[in-house]
Amino acid sequence: MTAVLFAHVVAAIALTAQAPAPPATTPARVTTMRDTTEIAALRAAWREALELDVPSEILTAGAWVEREVSVDPELTALYARALHASGEDERARKLLTRGESAPLVLAAARIALDADEIARAAKLLTIAEGPTAGTPRFPDESECWLLLGRAEARAGQTSRAESNLAEFVKRAPWHVEAPQAWFLLVDAARARGDAAEAQRRESTRAKSAEWHAFYRARRVQVRASPAEPLPRYGLAQLWFAAGEFTSARREVERALELDARFCRGLELDAEIARRLGELERARLGCAAALACDAELVEVHLTLARLARDAGESQTAAQHLERYRRLGGTREP
Amino acid sequence: MRARNRFGVACLFAGASCGESAPTPASNPSRAEVPGAESAAHSAQPARPALAPALAVDLAGDFAEEAAARGLDYLNVSGSAEKRVILEANGAGVAVLDLGSDGDLDIVFAQGAAALDAAELPRPEVFENDGRGNFTRRALGPSFYAMWTTGLATGDVDGDGDDDLVVGGLPGIAVYLQGPGGELTLRSGAIPSDAFRLTREKGHAQSWFTSLALFDADGDGILDLYAARYLDLDPTNPPLKKLGEGPLAVPCTWKGHTVFCGPAGLVPQPDAFFRGRGDGSFEDVSSTALPGHVAGFTLAVLPFDADGDGDTDVFVANDTSPNLLLVNDGRGIFTDVARAAGVALSSEGRMQAGMGAAAGDVNRDGLLDFAVTNFSDEATELYFGGAQGFRRMTNAFGLMRESRSLLSWSVHIQDFDGDGWLELFTTNGHVYPQADEPHTGTRYGQPATLWKLGPEPKAVRVEPRSASSILTAAIGARGSAVGDFDRDGAPDLVLARIDARAALGMNRTGAGNARIALRLLGPELPTETAPRTPRGGHGAKAIVVVGTGADEHALLGEVQTAAGFQSASTPWLHFGLGASKRYEKLIVRWPSGRVEELPGGEAGARITVCEGLGVVAREAFR
Numbered sequence: 001m002t003a004v005l006f007a008h009v010v011a012a013i014a015l016t017a018q019a020p021a022p023p024a025t026t027p028a029r030v031t032t033m034r035d036t037t038e039i040a041a042l043r044a045a046w047r048e049a050l051e052l053d054v055p056s057e058i059l060t061a062g063a064w065v066e067r068e069v070s071v072d073p074e075l076t077a078l079y080a081r082a083l084h085a086s087g088e089d090e091r092a093r094k095l096l097t098r099g100e101s102a103p104l105v106l107a108a109a110r111i112a113l114d115a116d117e118i119a120r121a122a123k124l125l126t127i128a129e130g131p132t133a134g135t136p137r138f139p140d141e142s143e144c145w146l147l148l149g150r151a152e153a154r155a156g157q158t159s160r161a162e163s164n165l166a167e168f169v170k171r172a173p174w175h176v177e178a179p180q181a182w183f184l185l186v187d188a189a190r191a192r193g194d195a196a197e198a199q200r201r202e203s204t205r206a207k208s209a210e211w212h213a214f215y216r217a218r219r220v221q222v223r224a225s226p227a228e229p230l231p232r233y234g235l236a237q238l239w240f241a242a243g244e245f246t247s248a249r250r251e252v253e254r255a256l257e258l259d260a261r262f263c264r265g266l267e268l269d270a271e272i273a274r275r276l277g278e279l280e281r282a283r284l285g286c287a288a289a290l291a292c293d294a295e296l297v298e299v300h301l302t303l304a305r306l307a308r309d310a311g312e313s314q315t316a317a318q319h320l321e322r323y324r325r326l327g328g329t330r331e332p
Numbered sequence: 333m334r335a336r337n338r339f340g341v342a343c344l345f346a347g348a349s350c351g352e353s354a355p356t357p358a359s360n361p362s363r364a365e366v367p368g369a370e371s372a373a374h375s376a377q378p379a380r381p382a383l384a385p386a387l388a389v390d391l392a393g394d395f396a397e398e399a400a401a402r403g404l405d406y407l408n409v410s411g412s413a414e415k416r417v418i419l420e421a422n423g424a425g426v427a428v429l430d431l432g433s434d435g436d437l438d439i440v441f442a443q444g445a446a447a448l449d450a451a452e453l454p455r456p457e458v459f460e461n462d463g464r465g466n467f468t469r470r471a472l473g474p475s476f477y478a479m480w481t482t483g484l485a486t487g488d489v490d491g492d493g494d495d496d497l498v499v500g501g502l503p504g505i506a507v508y509l510q511g512p513g514g515e516l517t518l519r520s521g522a523i524p525s526d527a528f529r530l531t532r533e534k535g536h537a538q539s540w541f542t543s544l545a546l547f548d549a550d551g552d553g554i555l556d557l558y559a560a561r562y563l564d565l566d567p568t569n570p571p572l573k574k575l576g577e578g579p580l581a582v583p584c585t586w587k588g589h590t591v592f593c594g595p596a597g598l599v600p601q602p603d604a605f606f607r608g609r610g611d612g613s614f615e616d617v618s619s620t621a622l623p624g625h626v627a628g629f630t631l632a633v634l635p636f637d638a639d640g641d642g643d644t645d646v647f648v649a650n651d652t653s654p655n656l657l658l659v660n661d662g663r664g665i666f667t668d669v670a671r672a673a674g675v676a677l678s679s680e681g682r683m684q685a686g687m688g689a690a691a692g693d694v695n696r697d698g699l700l701d702f703a704v705t706n707f708s709d710e711a712t713e714l715y716f717g718g719a720q721g722f723r724r725m726t727n728a729f730g731l732m733r734e735s736r737s738l739l740s741w742s743v744h745i746q747d748f749d750g751d752g753w754l755e756l757f758t759t760n761g762h763v764y765p766q767a768d769e770p771h772t773g774t775r776y777g778q779p780a781t782l783w784k785l786g787p788e789p790k791a792v793r794v795e796p797r798s799a800s801s802i803l804t805a806a807i808g809a810r811g812s813a814v815g816d817f818d819r820d821g822a823p824d825l826v827l828a829r830i831d832a833r834a835a836l837g838m839n840r841t842g843a844g845n846a847r848i849a850l851r852l853l854g855p856e857l858p859t860e861t862a863p864r865t866p867r868g869g870h871g872a873k874a875i876v877v878v879g880t881g882a883d884e885h886a887l888l889g890e891v892q893t894a895a896g897f898q899s900a901s902t903p904w905l906h907f908g909l910g911a912s913k914r915y916e917k918l919i920v921r922w923p924s925g926r927v928e929e930l931p932g933g934e935a936g937a938r939i940t941v942c943e944g945l946g947v948v949a950r951e952a953f954r
Contacts, residue, residue, distance in 0.1 A: 055771055153679070182681075224581065225579045
């Protein structure tokens, strides 16, 4: 699959942005008292470990989760999911009885779904009584909408599933499981005979799936070559193509931390600055990029756009001409 | 196996013959004459030879492992134990066929080599049945082609009334025709050699065939061949540990462990479709029969009538790419409808690692259902045939929970215990030896598994009842085939375990249940007009009506030999009648379009039915 993916150019995805938290290195030692920053870093690292199907990283680094009583619920939930992914369902279920907070309940619902306990999962995810009975128990948690929609789809409750899944993709368009939600939404539209909507959703699903496949591959490359700026640059390109310029900048800056003379990184950094409206930084970035490598192509397009937006049409034309001479084909 | 003429048996298929001209559907549109079915059948039985004494077996075992005791000493070789290259992990298929046309099921195993660059390449291994399920290794003739063999298919490709053998692997396909004495001889030029790259040359991938399926696609009564292919692999320079070079290289890992590369990241090979000419040779018609074919990493091919229109469609299980459901237009032109039918991807659109497939009517609604095996962390999927497409029943049957820790390969949907409800059998075993490392949630060696699928709509695991059961040993297996090797009426199982001895599970389940076995045969001489039934009966459907009044129910079976993974099972249809000692009616839907309704009879017999002739042979189970 990877080779096929690499053969394509990343297409922009017109979806609302919500950048995932940055991956973080798992600390070698974890003390009992953890500050907010450390917990946030662990959450991000463990989330990525689950997404890349490396539960052993969590279980190796987080054995303390089972020993300690007062642990951040999300870390507990992630650890339980790692146990589940490792076939340790009983230990996972036991951990999740520590409370009724959203992360614990959502993790329990995931495990229930994997055990074909659909009714139990739905019960965990919905309000049991009162005027809002049957609605998501944790409406502020996007995953609650996803898991409830998944349970309902498996139970054949297509209409209810559709509404919950639509809410999920609205709330979390960049969630790693968004392509799966879109797939169910396609099926739901088909089931009610709305072919046009099904087609529209299928197009979004395909783009989302392709983006996530690239995103996964790039993260694997980053892990394999952590000292190399190129995989980070690939991640930045992904975010840039998706219109997520802040996330793109984060990855470019990491690439440049690894190699300050990574010229293509400087070039992309300049265009990101332009897109974010930081014109002075963009100009300086272009100069730095050209100083790094005079043969860069895209930087001339950035310069042309900067000049155009500043009303310097002659300068813009000169930069565009230079861009074309170097083989650039995109429109300013 | 016994030589055909050894007992003076003139006719084919266990003493039964369809030699007389069959009346055409037009002359007998609804109901066939049954020429004294019971008595005539008995008179057609061949004299039985003196047989070896029955083996003392463990009757407490449900599927007692008796390979060694019965002479089945096949030892699979599949590269290194470390499994550095993907070819080494996929193992071998197994096929059952009747050599000598004596009614006994003999066994052929595919075989791998010790290494990809091994100087000496293997040949398939053939074992002859003495009629009671005891086997003797047969020496192969000089014409047997040496290659790393994988998939096997069986059927009468030259229309002479006996089973032939098709063998696939890296780098090609070989067709072996059965001669009058039961010998298998290479049919030279059977497959166009330009269909694949035979030569081993650095920098070039060879063709890698996996599962093969013989069935009649275009209704001409001649078996055609669907040949599945996997991926581009240069055996002189396989990818090791990573794909690509430099900082963008992608390491080949699974759950944090370095493993062999592929299939993801490698190039899938397109499948091929060959139209049979009727003389044992084939014509490559891939471009016309499979228009718009998108190459996947195909591991399994399941021919069956998916849409109930009487012709044979094909489900193609692809690894890490969408499955195909190829609907036949009746002329052998296939259109993929898998996505619309709901069987291309997982329930949430994920590409799965399709490994094996098998069909059967699980819920007794007269529509064929099917199962697809997948990777660990994925479910063995169960799909029920519906008015439109298929319904996914995996979660309803609890198969996600049951199969999630397994990496399953071959699969059979069969009534093993004879209670009238089908069971689901899978061979299992991980591809990565690293599965035995901590925190993987699975194991490298995995025992075969069996679940009851009825009468409650729930997969209920059948636990082995003895240490000697084939369901006990945690040894990975790949191919498997169903066949009644000792002619007791209960379908047995033969397993091609990887890097290990074969297993032969003799079925001792359901001792109190009644059974029948049906062999459906097309006419010896082809009818003038198509569609025709192939001589070996591929594509024929039997509907066995059991019970009366409120207890009446119908059991459906379709004659196909290709099922599971890289394997071929018996063409005999096995039906469990439970407590009923007889069946009330037998309806046969022949691929020719003829529908025959035959009167009921007593259980406990192997029954041969010929198109237009009714029951021509009946032999009590041993």
